[in-house]
Amino acid sequence: MSNVIELPEERSRYGRDLPIVGVHALSEQVFCNRAGLLAQLIEADRGDEEPELGPKLDWFGDYDDKLLAEAISDAWGEVRYWATWFILSLASLPILWSLVGQWWGRGPGFVAIWLGCLPILFCGTQIYGTFSRLVQLIRARSAWNHSPATTIDFDSEQVREVNWWSLRKAGFDCRAPLDPYFDPVLRLTGKPWRVLSKDRTLRIPVIRKHRGDRSWGPQHLARIAAYCQLIESQEGAEAPFGILLFAGSYDGLILPNSLKSREQFRRALVALRELLRTHDQDTLIAAGPSDNRCLGCPWGIPQLPTEESATMIGGKRLPPKLTKGKDGQWRHSSCADLFGEVPPHLFAIELEMVLPRPVDPV
Numbered sequence: 007m008s009n010v011i012e013l014p015e016e017r018s019r020y021g022r023d024l025p026i027v028g029v030h031a032l033s034e035q036v037f038c039n040r041a042g043l044l045a046q047l048i049e050a051d052r053g054d055e056e057p058e059l060g061p062k063l064d065w066f067g068d069y070d071d072k073l074l075a076e077a078i079s080d081a082w083g084e085v086r087y088w089a090t091w092f093i094l095s096l097a098s099l100p101i102l103w104s105l106v107g108q109w110w111g112r113g114p115g116f117v118a119i120w121l122g123c124l125p126i127l128f129c130g131t132q133i134y135g136t137f138s139r140l141v142q143l144i145r146a147r148s149a150w151n152h153s154p155a156t157t158i159d160f161d162s163e164q165v166r167e168v169n170w171w172s173l174r175k176a177g178f179d180c181r182a183p184l185d186p187y188f189d190p191v192l193r194l195t196g197k198p199w200r201v202l203s204k205d206r207t208l209r210i211p212v213i214r215k216h217r218g219d220r221s222w223g224p225q226h227l228a229r230i231a232a233y234c235q236l237i238e239s240q241e242g243a244e245a246p247f248g249i250l251l252f253a254g255s256y257d258g259l260i261l262p263n264s265l266k267s268r269e270q271f272r273r274a275l276v277a278l279r280e281l282l283r284t285h286d287q288d289t290l291i292a293a294g295p296s297d298n299r300c301l302g303c304p305w306g307i308p309q310l311p312t313e314e315s316a317t318m319i320g321g322k323r324l325p326p327k328l329t330k331g332k333d334g335q336w337r338h339s340s341c342a343d344l345f346g347e348v349p350p351h352l353f354a355i356e357l358e359m360v361l362p363r364p365v366d367p368v
Contacts, residue, residue: 024279025193025282026188026193027046027195027282028045028046028194029196029229029232029236030049030196031043031049032229032232032271032274032275032278033225033226033228033232035278035281036223036224036225037224037303038294038295038299038300039277039295040292040344040349041303041305041341042277042278042281043278043282043285046278046282047285047320048317048319066142066143067170067174068180070150071147074146074147074150075147077143078143078147081136081137081140085137085140088129088133088136089129091125092126095126095129096126099126149171149256150174150175153169153170153171153172153256154169154172156168156175156176160208160246160247161246162260162262163264165222165259165261165262166259167257167258167259168249168259168260170256170257173202176204178202179203180200180201181200181203182199182201183200187233187236187237188236189236189239189240191239192235192239192275194235194275195236196233196236198213198233198248199213199214200212201237203243206243207244208245209243209244210245210247211230211233211248211249213229213233213248214251214253215251215253222261224270226261227261227264230248230250230261230263230267231263231264231270232271232275233248235268245263246262247260248260248263294345294349296363300341300350300351300363301351303341303349305339305341305349306339306340306341306348306349306350306351307351308329308331308337308338308339308348308351308353308359309337309339310335310337311328311336311338315338317338324343326338327339327342327347329342329354331354332357332358333357337357337359350363
């Protein structure tokens with residue numbers, strides 16, 4: 007059922023075994039050659055659309071209406087449980103003060119009060135955390151109740167807006183893959199954030215976008231096509247499209263697994279393996295982009311040289327490519343460490359570590 011054919015010329019370059027490529031690195035390569043190489047050398051595919059650099063989504067998308075109701079009931083039970091202990095701890099303070107005052111005098115009584123406040127603070131913290139989760143669950147159930155059911159055209163090749171709860175109401179179940187998929191023929195691996203299923207033959211990969219505006223690009227189409235390929239080859243199911251969700255909402259897009267997307271996937275797979283081959287042989291350094299896509303790329307964020315910011319490839323630390331900013335601090339980035347030049351990230355430009363790229367007039 008695979009939509010992707012093996013390209014024999016790749017094996018003639020590498021020999022018997024092709025290097026295993028991750029879907030995340032493949033989609034990064036569509037965005038930028040250097041980003042793809044960095045992702046392949048440094049990161050594993052972790053089942054998310056992008057590295058978690060910002061606030062996480064408050065998400066209850068695995069729940070349906072029955073599970074949401076059960077979760078809300080359980081949360082109310084936890085709130086009552088901790089509220090009971092909070093009241094008991096509060097009521098015990100006067101008794102504790104009286105007993106300690108009678109036995110040891112007023113001074114130790116203050117110490118006893120402070121010690122008695124500890125369970126109150128602990129119970130209060132538990133109440134706050136549980137109640138916050140309860141509010142989120144209630145909001146999720148409200149979104150479920152107010153979302154209209156939708157009909158999905160599986161054959162459409164148009165990008166369309168969709169509401170997550172409307173999808174769930176259309177009969178899609180949701181699960182998180184336990185392990186990454188692996189296609190032994192294409193030597194491709196990856197794990198979508200979630201997989202929607204309907205009947206026995208339909209599987210839909212779900213990815214998320216954590217930052218930036220609510221836009222999509224060729225890298226998202228290629229990523230969806232790659233996950234659809236993995237699902238079709240490994241589960242024997244149909245994957246006619248994927249879902250891209252945006253941070254902080256239940257809104258998303260249906261991205262079709264179209265012929266154009268599969269072609270983008272094919273080209274990215276070949277291009278990334280060629281970059282890996284030339285990198286291994288030290289015959290070519292991947293060229294950086296000539297436009298302004300570096301402005302928001304996470305690989306080019308300037309960072310102070312610390313253990314956490316070190317660029318590790320194959321268990322080895324790359325020497326940091328340090329550049330002084332206008333504040334007098336020396337910084338580096340993973341992109342600069344590997345390729346030897348400071349990328350024009352927005353922060354690097356603001357720190358006067360690098361000049362902005364000129365923009366061609368329209």
